[in-house]
Amino acid sequence: MLFKKSLLALGLTFAAVGAFAQTTGNINVSATVQAACTIATNNLAFGNYNPLGSALQVDTTMNVTCSVGSVPTVSLGAGSNVLGNQRRMANGLERLNYSLNQPSANTPGAACAYTTSWGDGTVAGSALALTAATSLAARTYNVCGEIPAGQSAATGNYTDVVVATVSF
Secondary structure, eight states, X not given: OHHHHHHHHHHHHHXXXXXOXXXXXXXXXXXXXXOOEEEEEOOOOOOOOOTTSOOXXXXXXXXXXXXXXXXXXXXXXXXXXXXXXXXXXEETTEEEEEEEEEESSSSTTOOEEEEEEBOOSSSSSBOEEOXXXXXXXXXXXXXXXXXXXXXXXXXXXXXXXXXXXXXX
């Protein structure tokens, strides 16, 4: 009799184990990668300008880093001393005209051509539309500066501040 009760208890235990049910559910996972860019600029130092000599051309670089697929545009402000579309450096009340030009192409490392003014689309030239970023690596672009020859400017140190903006 004890043996029968033990078998019955054992059978109920196995029956109870088989009685558990399962169900599943899905966890939907998502994220949105946003367009993002940063810009790092370098100073443009013309050095010594001889008004009796030829035009002075100097370039510098800027680095643009964007999330993959971002298609940025880089604009350069008119500067603090602009008159119409002419950028000017200042030394007190004295002014020295200069221009900032886009590189020969919108690809990283393209050489200076000194033909297309680089501005913000409304003042001092057009913005530069870059190609879509293919990686998170910084891309380097030339900024091409020129002081025209023959300017009647007093001796001294001239400066200006131009704001570079990356839009994406």
